[in-house]
Amino acid sequence: MLRINLKEGYSNMPTAKVVFATITGNNEDCADIITEALEDLGVEVDETEISQTDASELKDYDINVIVPYTYDEGALPEEGMDFFDDLADLDLSGKIFGVAGSGDTFYEEYYCLAVDKFSAAMAGTNATKGAEDLKINLAPESQEDLDNLDNFASDLVNSFNSK
Numbered sequence: 433m434l435r436i437n438l439k440e441g442y443s444n445m446p447t448a449k450v451v452f453a454t455i456t457g458n459n460e461d462c463a464d465i466i467t468e469a470l471e472d473l474g475v476e477v478d479e480t481e482i483s484q485t486d487a488s489e490l491k492d493y494d495i496n497v498i499v500p501y502t503y504d505e506g507a508l509p510e511e512g513m514d515f516f517d518d519l520a521d522l523d524l525s526g527k528i529f530g531v532a533g534s535g536d537t538f539y540e541e542y543y544c545l546a547v548d549k550f551s552a553a554m555a556g557t558n559a560t561k562g563a564e565d566l567k568i569n570l571a572p573e574s575q576e577d578l579d580n581l582d583n584f585a586s587d588l589v590n591s592f593n594s595k
């Protein structure tokens with residue numbers, strides 16, 4: 433149902449930016465699932481690839497989601513380094529964020545380290561973590577993965593609504 437707020441114009445539908453990095457598609461799949469889950473919850477979502485996204489765009493959305501792959505023993509996506517570095521200069525106070533990503537448990541202590549690194553960088557912007565960091569092993573295929581991704585999306589929306 434479209435709610436009209438007489439003071440502010442149309443509805444108070446939250447907006448979200450979902451930024452992913454991918455080489456073989458697993459993280460894009462995760463981002464697609466999160467986007468669909470957010471949309472099902474009434475969020476207006478803009479999903480973009482990291483090298484095509486300027487970090488300052490995050491200021492324009494209520495909820496920010498980063499979905500990075502991890503490479504070469506814990507390395508961040510090469511094409512996402514500018515975006516990552518620019519987070520250090522951003523103030524995202526009042527925004528909700530979440531970080532989810534696919535890696536490979538084969539890499540043991542380096543498993544999904546890009547998720548940890550992006551989560552720390554987002555916390556450094558003063559944004560509020562609205563869902564626990566979520567790590568997915570390879571492709572998001574199992575029912576458990578799909579449930580975890582759906583819960584991640586609903587945690588973000590609940591955190592936004594209870595602000």
Ligand SMILES: Cc1cc2nc3c(=O)[nH]c(=O)nc-3n(C[C@H](O)[C@H](O)[C@H](O)COP(=O)(O)O)c2cc1C
Nearest residue numbers: 454455456457458459503504505506535536543544
């Ligand atoms: C050369 C190479 C290095 C990798 N290093 C890591 C790593 O350090 N940690 C990790 O969790 N996954 C690592 N992976 C696995 C990828 O992160 C995993 O396959 C992921 O699902 C790829 O995401 P994408 O399909 O979105 O590109 C590595 C994969 C390759 C090919």
